[in-house]
Amino acid sequence: MRNYLDFYIDGAWVPPAKPRTLEVINPATEGVVGQISMGGAADVDRAVQAARRAFDSFGRTSRAERLDLLDAVLAQLVARKDDLAAAITEEMGAPAGLAAAAHVPFGLGHFQLARQILADLQTDRTMGTTLITAEPIGVVGMITPWNWPLNQIACKVAPALAVGCTMVLKPSEVAPFSAQIFAEAIHTAGVPHGVFNLINGDGPSVGAAISTHPGVDMVSFTGSTRAGVQVACDAAPTVKRVHQELGGKSANIILPDADLADAVARGVEAMMVNSGQSCNAPSRMLVPISRMEEAKAIAAQTIAQQTVGSPQEAVALGPVVSQTQWDRIQALIAQGMAEGATLVAGGTGRPDGLDRGYYVKPTVFADVTNDMAIAREEIFGPVVVLIGYCNVDEAVAIANDSVYGLAAYVQSASLDQARAVASRLRAGQVLLNYAALDLNAPFGGFKQSGNGREWGELAFHEFMEVKAVLGYEAA
Template sequence: MIDARNFYINGSWVAPQAQADCSVIDPSTEEVYATISLGDQADTDAAVAAAKAALPMWRATKKDDRIAILRKILDVYNCRSAEMGAAMSKEMGAPLDLSNGIQTGIGAMHIQAFIDALDGFAFERQLRDDAPNDQIIYEPIGVCALITPWNWPMNQVTLKVIPALAAGCTMVLKPSEEAPMSSLLFAEILDEAGVPAGVFNIVNGTGVGVGTQLSGHPDVDFVSFTGSTRAGVAISKNAADTVKRVSLELGGKGANIIFADADADAVQRGAIHCFNNTGQSCNAPTRMLVERSRYDAAVKEAIATAEAQAVDTASKTGDHIGPMINQTQFDKVQSMIEVGIKEGAKLVAGGTGRPQGLNRGYFVRPTVFADCTNDMDVMRQEIFGPVLCISPFDSEEDAIEVANDTPYGLTNYVQTTDPERANRVARALKSGMVEMNGNFRSAGAPFGGFKQSGTGREGGVWGLEEYLEVKAVGGWFRDV
């Protein structure tokens, strides 16, 4: 049993102010393997106070010095990547190849991308050539509360912590209590890299506990949250009393539009993407819209892909998918599959219950519904599991209308070999991101959504700017 009860506050590992143990469960086995503490108001206050005290020093550091720290963080992160992969695999059920691959690798990618963004960023600049005495100054926003989810731990932690450091901010990180071990390891990495005391702090806790305390804290200047839309609404309301800036990365219900002329692998690629990370991705393409002339063949391809998708424990290597994060998420996915059946969606693969041979652990059968309509709950609600819903369309206009008929607007997907149509549809889709023909966005591209998928952007220059205030100065002395 791992004892991970301490918090990292003001450069030291400290015991919680009050005892409130929380078990960390291996979702592959349903067994407890670690114990953390859930912080209370005193722990939150101590962490915020440490960040506030360190702010004047850290915000005054030169850009080159912050770049040097970030490069050291990247070096240490890469040296401890095997530990990080193992931690994420155990805590949230990512199979080892996935955890050691993209789950860990994406953290290193983001760190490097922010180093590049910071290196090219001008914190002071002239407004225009014809306004020589107007100066624009970018300053760190201050003390930041960073609240991260369990499904892509290092993706979200690095997308928040690294730009905050780069901008000259100090911070308190509250990772998900469901998957806290990788974030505690990340705290060790920052400590080893020489991040000054108080600049980075971590307090474990629940969303309604530490999360609420941070978002409403009068000494917190900015909240960056990734999670459910419901929680994002609550955070926004709680933060409103102190008029602090809030950035939200929330849910999604991505549409994958497959035209008749799409490449031969489009359906299989889309289904695999939906099932990846056991469907626990906000940008998963869970609604597959297929042009009618290709629809019947697409359903058969999706069935074959689902039936070929292996499911197994996270401790094994291979291209299988692992379990859901916990019992609550397992029950939710089971319930939504039942909802789909009752709504009249045609269950063509998978269904309720665990996959054959897996009687323990939060494992779900890769599931495909066909003949779905966009008024069904399975087409409108974010299921957050390996459940793919397929629907036919007759025209480009119909596809766009259905794709946009959702409260979400995170990521949509387009599959066609017609360049003009691809670009035209991408422009028409109401989402913060569009990926076409299997081409993922590059490092440093902004991540974020429209509508109830959130506010703000993470990644690259856009992510750095989230942590900066803009000051406009008139009468600037240019020659001083």
């Protein structure tokens, strides 16, 4: 049992202002595996005050000092990588292999990249007699989700720390264990007191207190579009910067010249990673309507090879994170069946032989139209829908017909054709021919998928403010 009842504020572990606890559930067993304290406005205020005091000095540290600090944090995270992987598996159900091979390396990768970027980052330039300089924005409130818990913490903390910001983090209360270990690593690395603070809690209490606090200069939020709208509303009266990475319903266009068998199989497999709990997952697969029957057969065969089971075993899919998520996914699968989509594989209920745990059958729908709920709503589970198109113009129109615009995918034997289609897609990131993720590529979306960018050098600028000093150079 993990009992994490203190918060990390001003370089020390301290009890909450008002005792209130929440049980943490292992989604594979539905059993209680720990407790955390749930904070409130008083805890947030204490953390913000610590961050404000720390910013006076930390915001003026040298590049060399911050490079050394990033090295120290990275070394501690590497030392705790096995602990982090085990915590992620326990808290949100990621298969142990995925936690060790993807969840933790992505988190470490953001710190490795931040160090490289900071070493060469140019923050000053002159225009005539004026100096244009970029400075740390100040105190950053960070609200992170449960689906890639360490990655989402690291991709905010690493650039913020690199440029000299101080911060207050609220990790997901559903998956808080990896955040606790992260904070322990920060402490052991010797990050100055008050620079990093952690408060556990839910959105209506701690999240809202961070968003509304006048001492917070910026809120960086990752989560659902609904919650992101609330964060923006809460932040508006204090005119703080709001940085959002929100939902997605990413189209995967398989062009007529693509190898259909390979493209469909790899698209289905990509959708199943992390049990479909990725905001950029290729959840809408667009195939030539004349080849829909072939695509169905390939998808069904691919699903038959997907293993579901205990995340402690060598499986492709573990459980989804919670009863709430399981119920929502089941309801949307049932709605897809009711709307008349063809159920190719999967369906409602748990997979055979799994009577306990939040396991979902890997599911494929075909003959889907883009007005169906399963094509419009972010299901956030192992569900992919196949939509037919008659020509490339129609495929592009269907792909763009969404309130979301986080990611998109294009498969083609012709790189030139794939590039041409990519240029027409309203999405923040387009992956051609299942390109590997690039942590240096900006990550963020168009439309209701958010504002701003994470990952790589562009993320640094999200955490900085621009100042113009006129008359800096002699005329």
